[in-house]
Amino acid sequence: NAGVTQTPKFQVLKTGQSMTLQCAQDMNHNSMYWYRQDPGMGLRLIYYSASEGTTDKGEVPNGYNVSRLNKREFSLRLESAAPSQTSVYFCASRPGQFTDTQYFGPGTRLTVL
Amino acid sequence: AQSVTQPDIHITVSEGASLELRCNYSYGATPYLFWYVQSPGQGLQLLLKYFSGDTLVQGIKGFEAEFKRSQSSFNLRKPSVHWSDAAEYFCAVQTRGANNLFFGTGTRLTVIP
Numbered sequence: 001n002a003g004v005t006q007t008p009k010f011q012v013l014k015t016g017q018s019m020t021l022q023c024a025q026d027m028n029h030n031s032m033y034w035y036r037q038d039p040g041m042g043l044r045l046i047y048y049s050a051s052e053g054t055t056d057k058g059e060v061p062n063g064y065n066v067s068r069l070n071k072r073e074f075s076l077r078l079e080s081a082a083p084s085q086t087s088v089y090f091c092a093s094r095p096g097q098f099t100d101t102q103y104f105g106p107g108t109r110l111t112v113l
Numbered sequence: 114a115q116s117v118t119q120p121d122i123h124i125t126v127s128e129g130a131s132l133e134l135r136c137n138y139s140y141g142a143t144p145y146l147f148w149y150v151q152s153p154g155q156g157l158q159l160l161l162k163y164f165s166g167d168t169l170v171q172g173i174k175g176f177e178a179e180f181k182r183s184q185s186s187f188n189l190r191k192p193s194v195h196w197s198d199a200a201e202y203f204c205a206v207q208t209r210g211a212n213n214l215f216f217g218t219g220t221r222l223t224v225i226p
Contacts, residue, residue, distance in 0.1 A: 031212060059215075101159050
């Protein structure tokens with residue numbers, strides 16, 4: 001049982017390049033989330049998926065797209081990376097009820113030059 | 114506007130001393146309340162959570178938190194800090210019936226021998 005896994009762990013992009021961050025969970029959770037963490041700003045929600053087949057915007061969705069590929073996987077895509085997207089990205093999952101705990105992955109550190 | 118405030122950016126305590134980390138929220142109704150801990154280079158781990166009932170909540174690693182409705186606060190405490198408690202601590206809230214968490218900006222804890 002690996003919990004929530006994220007790939008890659010580190011990535012450096014040039015402005016304008018695209019990439020996809022991968023997230024997978026093996027806990028049979030219904031809900032999945034993408035956050036970004038910036039110094040002095042805590043974590044901010046980018047997108048979430050309450051269940052397979054649905055996605056919704058969070059606080060800071062601009063410049064990102066997501067895909068809930070199946071119940072296990074939730075990917076985050078940057079179509080044209082910008083330096084403002086330099087951040088640490090965390091994926092999380094939750095069983096599904098509002099009172100359930102969110103479980104976090106180890107994060108992906110992304111630098112856009 | 115809804116907000117979560119952690120007024121202390123950085124706290125330094127001696128090993129063995131007591132600890133209190135502050136969290137205040139501004140929401141229309143009492144939200145669900147959480148404390149997470151993030152060790153360097155790691156994802157977030159849930160310490161404890163409050164939904165209703167007893168206002169003193171016990172968590173993992175010897176931490177506890179007290180919900181005070183009159184002060185809109187959910188402060189985290191530990192009677193005796195260990196060097197391994199050095200980390201960043203995040204308070205988070207979730208509106209009842211909503212799907213996502215809102216995080217405070219975090220408090221970095223340094224423990225000196």
